[in-house]
Amino acid sequence: MQDARNFYINGKWVAPRDGRDMPVRNPSTEEVIATISLGGQADTDAAVAAAKAAFPVWAATSREARVAAMERLMEAYKTRAEETAQAISAEMGAPVTLARTAQVGAGAGHLKTTIRALKAFEFERSLGDHAPGDVILHEPIGVCALITPWNWPMNQVMLKVAPALAVGCTMVLKPSELSPLSAMLLAEMIDAAGFPPGVFNLVNGDGAGVGSLLSAHPDIDVVSFTGSTRAGVAITKAAADTVKRVSLELGGKGANIIFADADDKAVMRGVRHCFNNSGQSCNAPTRMLVERPLYDQAVATAQTVAEKTEVGPAEIEGRQIGPVVSETQFNKIQYLIKKGIDEGATLVAGGMGRPDGLKRGHFVRPTVFADVTPEMTIWHEEIFGPVLSITPFDSEEEAIRLANGTPYGLTNYIQTADKARARRVARQLRSGMVEMNGKLGGAGSPFGGMKQSGNGREGGVWGLEEFLEVKAVSDWE
Numbered sequence: 001m002q003d004a005r006n007f008y009i010n011g012k013w014v015a016p017r018d019g020r021d022m023p024v025r026n027p028s029t030e031e032v033i034a035t036i037s038l039g040g041q042a043d044t045d046a047a048v049a050a051a052k053a054a055f056p057v058w059a060a061t062s063r064e065a066r067v068a069a070m071e072r073l074m075e076a077y078k079t080r081a082e083e084t085a086q087a088i089s090a091e092m093g094a095p096v097t098l099a100r101t102a103q104v105g106a107g108a109g110h111l112k113t114t115i116r117a118l119k120a121f122e123f124e125r126s127l128g129d130h131a132p133g134d135v136i137l138h139e140p141i142g143v144c145a146l147i148t149p150w151n152w153p154m155n156q157v158m159l160k161v162a163p164a165l166a167v168g169c170t171m172v173l174k175p176s177e178l179s180p181l182s183a184m185l186l187a188e189m190i191d192a193a194g195f196p197p198g199v200f201n202l203v204n205g206d207g208a209g210v211g212s213l214l215s216a217h218p219d220i221d222v223v224s225f226t227g228s229t230r231a232g233v234a235i236t237k238a239a240a241d242t243v244k245r246v247s248l249e250l251g252g253k254g255a256n257i258i259f260a261d262a263d264d265k266a267v268m269r270g271v272r273h274c275f276n277n278s279g280q281s282c283n284a285p286t287r288m289l290v291e292r293p294l295y296d297q298a299v300a301t302a303q304t305v306a307e308k309t310e311v312g313p314a315e316i317e318g319r320q321i322g323p324v325v326s327e328t329q330f331n332k333i334q335y336l337i338k339k340g341i342d343e344g345a346t347l348v349a350g351g352m353g354r355p356d357g358l359k360r361g362h363f364v365r366p367t368v369f370a371d372v373t374p375e376m377t378i379w380h381e382e383i384f385g386p387v388l389s390i391t392p393f394d395s396e397e398e399a400i401r402l403a404n405g406t407p408y409g410l411t412n413y414i415q416t417a418d419k420a421r422a423r424r425v426a427r428q429l430r431s432g433m434v435e436m437n438g439k440l441g442g443a444g445s446p447f448g449g450m451k452q453s454g455n456g457r458e459g460g461v462w463g464l465e466e467f468l469e470v471k472a473v474s475d476w477e
């Protein structure tokens with residue numbers, strides 16, 4: 001079992017000052033694989049003080065020096081990719097094949113696009129003839145608190161750490177207490193890449209402890225948070241007294257609008273996407289809206305796909321889906337599946353309990369509900385498990401109204417061969433992202449939501465801007 005109690009503060013691994021032990025469990029086996037420490041006030045203060053002291057020097061480095069450091073980090077990341085995949089797989093249950101490709105791959109992709117954006121970013125801009133002689137300076141915002149979830153751990157951590165480093169900020173990362181091990185590997189990589197002490201610090205902790213302490217800390221200038229809408233609201237309130245910037249990437253309840261002229265793989269693709277990572281993705285297309293003529297066929301296809309979806313331990317190579325992250329999440333998903341049944345949705349595949357043959361681990365049956373209506377809990381509440389809700393629609397207007405009819409607005413999906421309709425519908429969807437006909441958003445495109453899915457944008461140029469202040473100076477020329 002790994003002893004992972006130490007924190008990375010001011011360029012060194014140090015023993016907790018006022019931490020308490022917490023076990024990290026493998027969700028496939030339920031066995032303890034590591035012990036971490038949940039930090040307290042003294043640990044948080046030490047990390048923030050280190051980041052604050054390092055800020056003036058790191059903020060003043062040249063773009064070239066920061067690009068060089070980020071490129072060294074990329075080299076370190078590549079050499080430790082397999083180790084990182086194994087850590088992610090063990091801590092949060094992503095099957096190792098998925099962990100290697102999508103999970104670790106996402107981290108590399110974000111690092112690469114951040115470096116590209118940094119090389120091209122205009123830190124000084126003129127206002128042109130409207131304000132001759134003025135300059136607009138883009139400066140690092142200061143000391144950042146980065147608070148991340150467990151579902152795509154390296155993806156989420158890298159979307160914050162890379163741009164914050166790139167623009168000259170210093171930071172304290174508090175990864176999810178459920179997935180701390182991959183983040184601790186990243187701290188080792190940052191150390192190997194030779195960033196100055198104090199630029200990057202890591203303190204493990206839970207939301208009530210380090211998470212809240214960072215949010216309210218007077219020496220933190222921005223909290224960049226990814227996680228549940230519940231925690232996003234709590235952080236915003238805790239941050240209000242110190243008027244710090246709060247950037248939120250929160251939950252989702254994505255609608256996948258499938259018109260009758262969609263390509264013949266659209267339904268299968270949508271079901272698989274919903275189940276990917278065991279349904280633990282904020283942008284998962286969990287509500288499938290199907291135009292009436294295609295409805296019965298779509299429900300039958302979804303049933304077949306769900307029944308053919310294999311579920312199994314994360315350490316086995318393959319395309320199976322793994323467990324969900326914890327007993328708490330398993331119980332929440334069971335509760336919501338029961339709600340679906342009790343409230344009258346038609347259970348088409350899956351249901352409550354573990355899949356046959358799996359006696360241990362937080363494994364959930366791939367589940368499909370049909371005839372789900374907007375009054376039902378499973379329609380509007382984020383389930384965060386492999387559970388799909390299907391609903392018919394009769395008109396474009398109805399599809400848009402249904403898609404927009406939850407408090408969330410992260411990613412929605414459109415499947416149709418009619419380009420004009422696709423564009424018309426995309427413009428009317430209240431979400432930060434719209435993916436059409438199975439084409440993923442490109443590298444460096446902004447990731448973020450509208451409504452209660454948050455107010456931030458991560459990735460590429462937008463990711464850099466999250467960590468910058470804008471300063472207007474007259475008579476510069």
Ligand SMILES: NC(=O)c1ccc[n+]([C@@H]2O[C@H](COP(=O)([O-])OP(=O)(O)OC[C@H]3O[C@@H](n4cnc5c(N)ncnc54)[C@H](O)[C@@H]3O)[C@@H](O)[C@H]2O)c1
Pocket residue numbers: 147148149150151152156174175176177205206207208210211212215226227228229230231232234235249250251252281282283382384410448449453454
């Ligand atoms: N929009 C996005 O980009 C995005 C991406 C991934 C996940 N998510 C969302 O994340 C959620 C799942 O992750 P989770 O269960 O880890 O979420 P969570 O909100 O419980 O925890 C996320 C992080 O916040 C911390 N935290 C919890 N309460 C806190 C508080 N009061 N103050 C400060 N920090 C606190 C946790 O310790 C953890 O590090 C889902 O709702 C999912 O949709 C959103």
